[in-house]
Amino acid sequence: MPTDPVCGMFVPDTSDLHLDVDGQRFYFCSKSCMQKYGSPKEELKILRRRLTVGWSLSIPVILITYLLSPSVFPYRDYLLLVLTLPIQFYSGFGFYEGAYHAIRSRSANMDLLVSMGTLTAFVFSTFITFFPSTIPGSEVFFDASAFIITLILTGSFIESLTKARANSAASKLIGMIPNITHFQSQDGEVIDRKTDEIRQGDKILIKPGEIASVDGTIFDGRSEVDESMLTGEQEPVLKFAGQEISSGTRNLNGILRVTVTRTGKDSTVNQIYELIQKAISGRAKVQRIADVFSSIFVPLVIAAALAASLFWGFYLNSTGYGLSLEIAVLAFVSVVVIACPCAIGLAGPITLLISSNVASENGIIIKNTSALDRLSKVTRAVFDKTGTLTESDPEVVEVSPISGITSGEVLQLAASVEASSNHPIAKAIVHRAKEQDISLLATLELAEIPGIGITGKVNNREIKISRAKREGGSIVAVTVDGKEAGTISLSYKIRDSSLTAITGLRSMGIKSTMITGDSLEEAKRVARELGIDDVHAEVLPGDKANIIKKYQEAGDYVIFTGDGINDSVALETADVGIAMASGTDIARDSGDIILLKNDLNHVVYAKIIGEKTIGKIKQNIGWAIGYNVALIPVAGGALVPLFGLSIYSFLPILAAFAMGMSSSSVVLNSLMLRRKIHMLLKPFAGTEKRSLAS
Amino acid sequence: MIRFDKSVLKFLGGKEGKIYFLHLRYVPGPCNDDICSPLLKMELLESADPEDEYVAISETPVKIMVPKSKAKEILKQRGDIIIKADRLKRSLTISGIDYLPLNV
Structure with a gap:
């Protein structure tokens, strides 16, 4: 059954409330959720209106409460009621709506707590307004009810502004089209x-x-x-x-x-945008603690609020304190209002969203956020050779004519025949000829023999190109009418970034391994140049995954970096699969992480991003749980022995302020991750030739 | 690694070879926010969800089947998966799977 992308409620797919966005259908539990998703700007406008009403009425409410005594103006409480009504039922409407959805889906959320707190304060105060003699001496606290709503709305408003910054890279990308x-x-x-x-x-x-645009x-x-x-x-x-x-x-x-x-949702920009948005629904292992806490949080808070309320009610009553009911109500309101499940709920997703945005700015697309966890445990980095450690296509390094012919002519004849072939060697020869502005000649009777070479007739001369592998690349022999005319040497160039990436990983204590189908000699040559610890040569494509499994069985956590399409099994087997983008279709690439730029330093960047992200999530969860554990007892009256019962005259408002700011503080703390990662990556930028370890 | 608590054998009462399917449910989290993600609930039931394709992650004493789309992620976590019997609910419970992203 589909879930509402806004509130998470299950919605039958027969519902009329749905929106089609980029070919995907989203179902909603209510019109307001649909509006929230479909037009976030409109939603922000509504929030701003509710906030304006909240502040413009809350300030008179608090001034009247503290400056105007009922003995001077007997209708003060009625005036407060009239001023509070719009805040309670217009500004606070969103909370009741959220609470209603939560009850309908048999769950409990933050809105339920806020609704319970404000309605309790409002109903109690209304009762005192109309029946003041029922509880003699009791005061109304419309100020608490009004300020709770206004302060929490202010917190939501600040949070929505900071959240927009969290998603800035993705929004910027999509906005540019x-x-x-x-x-x-x-x-x-x-x-x-x-x-x-x-x-x-x-x-x-x-x-x-x-x-x-496409x-x-x-x-x-x-x-x-x-x-x-x-x-x-x-x-x-x-x-x-x-x-x-x-x-x-x-x-x-x-x-x-x-x-x-x-076009549209299939285009590169949209695919990247979608993957960044999916980061929110991803999970890091550490979030499990937050999930367990969240799932029992609201019932636990309600129980704590009732316990505090009953305790003060009975205890004060037993001591003969006249306003025991008032304190009991205020204790209940303070506890439910100060508790903030949102800070816990946001700690992981907002950090993952920021981390995905920062990664995408550096050409790193995180497809599976749970891989970030495993990145921090990695002990071995396994690389595919061709196309990963080396360039994917060979390049001509030397043209050697034999006698009576120039190197340009050898290249012209070879390129003319190879022009019709799709073989990487053929492409490299044609590319070199084009670079040197050598015109290609018409070729007849073309015949390509797989694994051997190609023949053709150019200007009535029989041209034969024989391709042969050798250490470090390939060599091509060009014969004209049966006589050898020259050779063309080609090589797979080692990427500039390979050495710095492997050195960087080694400095982090990560061993390196290369897997290749090439000969042992060629594999050893590359390994020697790069300082790779272990080499597996002449490996069939299907065996790459088995080698990774053996390392895993030996206790290693393995990153595998390879081609997004040809190495899909190895990428899936590794603890973290990093694919070098094979083209523009990112969605087709296997792997947990996609590198848009063929720069292996980005493997090191990904590792740094992973570690810092998990660290930030842990910090956020610790802060959010710590906030609730420390402040709920305060709201319940833990400080009364020190400061007396008078603290309850302002505690509900302070509670609302703390609650309103707690989610924003999580978002702001997560935003610091962006700066931290940029700072850590800065020394590596533009230093491909410099050792990362130094 | 999957471990079966002693309570499982008692619960089965000698009737080994039963098949249990891992069902995943996502329930709304406590925060009504478009970023706050739903919470994952896991249940072992004797019936399969027709919408999923399953693979076995254990054979004895109970065959535990998990959705194919999540199996790789479960194994990659390398966690100690513990199966216990819940006598009150008269069912088996599963723990040790820390997280299963919606998008895997």
Whole structure:
């Protein structure tokens, strides 16, 4: 059964109260929940109106209570009642609504506590107003009822403002997407259309300075693209025909014509936004303590409030104190109002939300927040070699002609034949030829023999390219009419970030391991250069997961970093699977964490983010539980022996103030995580070539 | 690792081989807030939820089946899962699974 995304109530999927957002249907228990979800700005407006009414009436209420004696103005209590009524039933409406939903779903929440506290104070005061002689000498405390509502609403208002900051990266990302896209019709005419009218397969134009509104493949044009909003990388990337461009990236200096591949909720920006939002519903192990506390909290508080109330009622009555009922009511109100389950409930989710936002700013997408817990326990980092520690495609390092032919000619002949192949070696040769502005020649009678090479006829000459693996990469022999014309050497370049990442992990006490299908010699070469502790070479793709399992059985907590699609089993087996993004479709990638930028230093960043996040959650939970454990006894009267019963004249208001601020303090404390992580990552930024350990 | 408390054998009364299914329920938390997440409740029942696909995480003395979508996460936690008998409720209880995210 679906749950209401606002209040968590179960709602039958036959309910008429639903909203479709980006192709996903959400069900709601009430119109107000639907409004809260559908138009948060409207919700904030309502909160502001309720707050304005609350403050503009609460101040006169407290002034009249303390400055105007009933002996001077006998109708004072009636005036207070009239002034409090709008606060009680307009400003406080949201609490009653929340309490009603909680009772309906047989649960208990913060709204129930606030409703019980304020209604008790209000009903008692109303009774005293109309029947003053029933409890002689008793005062009304409309001021308590009014201020409880106003102060708690103020706390909610501050909390909603700070929460908006918590989600700033995700909101900024989604807010950047232009509403208008330049659609190119079949006859080449460019028309401006609303972005949500653009469909897969459409042709669009992205002008210099504009942000891509959808994902696509460039079919014409060449330009530098700023991907910093997605990956955190400040250097622009050169993009040209055949390459993919993601929504949220900025075209800097050339016109790009693009075939749309993903729009709306499937686009990269929306996928990232969705994953960040999901962080809220994620869990860290430490939150279990908060969950246990939360599940018994409200009934426990009500029981404590009743116990305090009964104790003071009976005790004061037995001593002959005339206002025992009044103190009993005030003790009950103070306890239910000071208790704040929200601070406990928010401690984990708000920290996870901030942490996911900070991670996304650095090009790290946390798909499974529970992996953050395991990140803090990791003892071994296992890496796939090709495409992870090294670049995924080889590059030409040397062209060696043999005799009577130039290196340019060898490259031209090889590239002309290889142009039709999809083999990574072929792509590297063609790429090098294009880089050197070498024109490709027409090729006939092409034949590719898998694992061997490719042949073809260029200018009536028989060209044969034989591909062979060797240590450190591959070597290609080019023969013309049966005679060797030259060789082309290719190599898988080790990523600049590999060395710093492995050194950084070692400084954290984490051992490194490489798994590769390549030869032992090649594996050892890379391991030697990077200082990797253990090597597994000539491993079949399916065996990577078995090696990880063996490490786990030996007691290691393992991070595996690899390709998001080809290494999916290994990524799922590891305690934390980190995938290097395989393209623009993040949702398809396996793993707990996705790195949008091919920079292995981000594995170290992820570890730091994980550790700091868990630390902050623990701190928040400790603070929230500590707050309740310390202040509930105070509200129950623990300080009466020191300060006397007079503290109850202001305790309910102080309780409301403390309660209103406690959730905000959790949010503010969590926001400090952002600064802390930025501070810790700062020394690593732009120091890929420098050892992290130093 | 899954451990069965002594009370389980008493509860079964020699009738081993029973199958219990882990049911997950999310109940609203105490905070009426769009960030506050629902609380997870776990129950072992003799019937399966038709909406889930199950895999076994233990065979004897009781076969414990968990939703396939959550099994990997349960095992990754490496927690001590303890099955006990609750005589009052006349059912088995499960503890040691600390958290199961909604989005796994």
